Amino acid sequence: MAEVGSHDYEYVEAGTIDVKDLPPLDATTNKIMKDEFTTGFSLTVFYFILIFSIPVMNWFAPELAFKKILGGMTVTWFVTTVVMMVMAFIIAYVHTTLYEKRLKKYEILNK
Amino acid sequence: MMKALLEPKMLMTIALMGTIVYITYLTKRNATASDFFVGGRSFGWFTNGSAIGGDYLSAATFLGIAGLTFQLGYDGAYYAFCFSIGLTLLAIFVAGPLRRFGAFTVADFLAYRFHSRRARLVAVAVVLAISGFYAAPQLLGAAQILSMFFGTSYEFGIIFTCIVMVFYVGIGGMKGTTINQALELWIRLGAFVVMLIAAIYSGLHYDKILAAINSFSGPITGTSPYALDGNNVNFDGAAWTGTGFYFPTFWQTISMTIGLALGTIGLPHILLRFYTNPSAKAARKSALMAIGIASTFFLLAVYLGVVGRSIFISGTASEEVMRDLVLGGNNMVIPTTALALGGKWLLGLVIAGAFAAIFSNLSGLFITSSGALAHDLYASVMKKDITEKQRVVAGKVAIVILGILYGALGLLVKDASIGHLVALAFTVAASTFTPIFILGIWWRGMTEKGAIAGLLIGLGVSMWMIFLPGTLPSFLQFKIPGIITVPVGFLSVIIVSLLDRKVPADVNDFMKRVHSKESETA
Numbered sequence: 001m002a003e004v005g006s007h008d009y010e011y012v013e014a015g016t017i018d019v020k021d022l023p024p025l026d027a028t029t030n031k032i033m034k035d036e037f038t039t040g041f042s043l044t045v046f047y048f049i050l051i052f053s054i055p056v057m058n059w060f061a062p063e064l065a066f067k068k069i070l071g072g073m074t075v076t077w078f079v080t081t082v083v084m085m086v087m088a089f090i091i092a093y094v095h096t097t098l099y100e101k102r103l104k105k106y107e108i109l110n111k
Numbered sequence: 112m113m114k115a116l117l118e119p120k121m122l123m124t125i126a127l128m129g130t131i132v133y134i135t136y137l138t139k140r141n142a143t144a145s146d147f148f149v150g151g152r153s154f155g156w157f158t159n160g161s162a163i164g165g166d167y168l169s170a171a172t173f174l175g176i177a178g179l180t181f182q183l184g185y186d187g188a189y190y191a192f193c194f195s196i197g198l199t200l201l202a203i204f205v206a207g208p209l210r211r212f213g214a215f216t217v218a219d220f221l222a223y224r225f226h227s228r229r230a231r232l233v234a235v236a237v238v239l240a241i242s243g244f245y246a247a248p249q250l251l252g253a254a255q256i257l258s259m260f261f262g263t264s265y266e267f268g269i270i271f272t273c274i275v276m277v278f279y280v281g282i283g284g285m286k287g288t289t290i291n292q293a294l295e296l297w298i299r300l301g302a303f304v305v306m307l308i309a310a311i312y313s314g315l316h317y318d319k320i321l322a323a324i325n326s327f328s329g330p331i332t333g334t335s336p337y338a339l340d341g342n343n344v345n346f347d348g349a350a351w352t353g354t355g356f357y358f359p360t361f362w363q364t365i366s367m368t369i370g371l372a373l374g375t376i377g378l379p380h381i382l383l384r385f386y387t388n389p390s391a392k393a394a395r396k397s398a399l400m401a402i403g404i405a406s407t408f409f410l411l412a413v414y415l416g417v418v419g420r421s422i423f424i425s426g427t428a429s430e431e432v433m434r435d436l437v438l439g440g441n442n443m444v445i446p447t448t449a450l451a452l453g454g455k456w457l458l459g460l461v462i463a464g465a466f467a468a469i470f471s472n473l474s475g476l477f478i479t480s481s482g483a484l485a486h487d488l489y490a491s492v493m494k495k496d497i498t499e500k501q502r503v504v505a506g507k508v509a510i511v512i513l514g515i516l517y518g519a520l521g522l523l524v525k526d527a528s529i530g531h532l533v534a535l536a537f538t539v540a541a542s543t544f545t546p547i548f549i550l551g552i553w554w555r556g557m558t559e560k561g562a563i564a565g566l567l568i569g570l571g572v573s574m575w576m577i578f579l580p581g582t583l584p585s586f587l588q589f590k591i592p593g594i595i596t597v598p599v600g601f602l603s604v605i606i607v608s609l610l611d612r613k614v615p616a617d618v619n620d621f622m623k624r625v626h627s628k629e630s631e632t633a
Binding site for chain 1: 185188189191192195196198199200202203204207226316317318319320321322323324325326352353354361364365368372392395396398399402403405406407409410413414553555556558559612613614615616617618619622623626627
C-alpha cells in the first residue's frame with residue numbers, strides 16, 4: 001500500500017480474507033469515520049426529508065402547493081426553484097464547516 | 112463574406128475559439144500521464160471549483176433546463192431542482208476521500224480498492240457508456256446552434272465540433288481542459304447574468320410573467336405560419352404551472368428525483384475532477400464553490416425558460432423570434448430569448464456561452480473516456496511496461512478514437528431533448544458508480560465480486576428500463592427509472608458482497624488512507 005498522505009497511488013498486490021477474519025479498524029480511523037459518517041448521514045437525511053416533501057406536497061396537498069404567494073409564483077414553484085437551490089449550498093457549507101471544526105479538534109488532540 | 116464575419120454571433124464565436132486555441136497552446140506541454148489526465152494536481156480550489164462547475168453545467172443546463180421549463184413548465188423546472196441535489200451529496204460522502212485516494216481515473220479506484228483487473232475492465236465499459244450518453248446531447252446542442260444560427264447542416268455541426276474537441280483536448284490535456292473549463296464557466300455565467308438584467312429591464316419580473324402565463328389559455332397568436340398543421344399552437348398556462356404535465360404520477364416524480372439526485376456521484380467526468388485538487392481540503396472547498404455556482408445557474412436557467420414562454424405568448428415578439436421558438440424546439444429557447452431581449456449582440460454572447468458550455472463539458476468527457484481507454488485499458492491491462500511519454504501518446508490517440516465514436520452517436524440523436532438525454536445518463540450513473548463509490552469508500556465488507564455485480568446489474572437494468580420499457584408491465588414503465596435501478600444497483604453490491612465474503616486483505620489500510628487526516632494540509 002502506498003504511504004498514507006502520498007498523493008499518487010502505487011499499485012500493490014494483496015489477497016483476500018473472509019470478512020469474519022477482518023481485524024477491527026484502528027481506533028483513530030474508526031473514530032474519524034464514525035464522526036464523518038454520522039455528520040454526513042444526518043445532514044443527508046435532513047436534506048432528503050426536504051427534497052421528498054416537495055413531491056408529497058405537490059401530489060397530496062395541492063391546495064397548499066399551488067397557492068400563489070408572489071404574483072403568479074406558487075408555493076411549490078418558489079420552494080422548488082429558489083429555496084432548494086439555496087439549500088443545496090447551505091447543506092454543503094454546514095458540512096464543510098463541521099468537517100473543518102473536527103479537523104482542528106483532531107489536531108489539538110494529537111498535539 | 113465580410114459582413115457575415117462582422118455579425119456579433121460570428122465575432123463572439125471566433126473570440127471564444129481564439130481563447131481556446133491560445134490556452135491550448137499555452138498548456139500543450141504534458142510531459143507525464145499525471146499532467147495529461149489530472150493536470151499535475153496543480154490547480155487550486157478556485158480554478159478547480161470553476162472547472163467542476165464548468166464540467167457539470169453542460170449544454171443541459173445552459174440550453175436544456177430553460178428548454179424543458181419552456182416546454183413543460185413546473186415539471187421542466189423540477190429537472191433543475193433534481194440536478195442541483197447531487198453535487199451536495201458528492202461533497203458530503205465522496206469528494207475528500209476520493210482525493211485522498213489519489214489515482215488517475217474512476218476505474219483506478221476499483222482496480223486498486225479490490226486489486227482487480229476484471230473490476231477495472233468492467234468500470235471502463237460503464238465509463239464509456241455513461242460518457243457516450245452524456246456526450247451525444249452536447250454534440251446535438253452544438254450542431255443545432257450551428258444549424259440554426261450559422262446555416263450549416265446538422266452533420267457538419269457534429270463533425271466540426273468533434274474536430275475542435277480532438278484538437279483542444281488532444282493537445283492541452285487536462286491542464287488545457289481545466290483552464291478552458293474555468294474560463295468557459297464565467298463566460299456563460301456572464302451570458303446568463305446579462306440576459307437576467309435585460310429581462311428585468313424589459314419588465315419581465317418573475318412573479319408578473321408567471322401570473323400572465325398561468326392565466327393564459329388558448330391559441331398563441333403568430334405561430335400558425337410555422338406550425339406543422341398550419342394552426343396556431345394551443346397552450347394551457349394553468350396546466351403548465353401545475354404538476355403532472357410530463358410526470359403523470361407521484362411515483363414517476365419520485366423515480367426521477369432518485370435517479371437524478373444520486374446520479375452526480377456516479378458521473379465519471381465529475382469524479383475525475385476531484386483528483387485534480389492538490390489536497391482533500393481543497394477538494395471539499397472546490398465542491399462547495401461548484402455547488403454555489405451550479406445553484407445560481409439552475410435558478411437563472413429556470414427563470415429564463417419562463418421568460419421565453421412569456422415572450423412566446425405575449426403576441427409582441429418579432430416573426431423571427433416566433434419562428435425560432437416554434438421550429439427551434441425547446442433546445443433553442445435560450446438563444447431565441449436572447450435575440451428577443453437584446454438583439455444580435457446578446458444573441459452573439461449567448462451563442463458563445465452555449466459553445467462554452469458544450470466544449471467545457473465535452474472536454475471533460477473526452478478526458479475521462481481517454482483515461483478509460485488509454486490509462487485503464489491500454490496501459491494497465493494490455494501493455495503494462497510503457498513509458499510516461501507512451502502513456503501520453505496513448506491518451507491522445509484515444510481522444511481521436513473518441514472523436515469518431517462520439518461523432519457517430521451525435522448523428523443518431525438529432526431529434527432528441529438535450530435535458531432528457533442527460534437525465535438518462537444520470538440514471539445510469541446513479542445505478543452503477545454511485546453505489547460503488549459510496550459503499551466502496553464507507554463499507555469494509557464490499558468485495559470485488561460485489562462491485563462487479565453492482566456495475567453489471569446496474570448497467571443492464573438501467574439500459575433495459577430506458578431502451579425497452581415496452582417489455583415491462585405498465586407499472587414499471589418510468590420515464591426516468593431511478594426508483595428501480597438505483598436500489599437494484601445498491602442491493603446487487605450488498606447482497607453479492609455478503610454472499611461472497613472475500614474482502615481485500617488490506618481494506619483497513621485503504622480506509623485509513625482515504626479517511627486519514629494526515630494529508631489534509633498537504
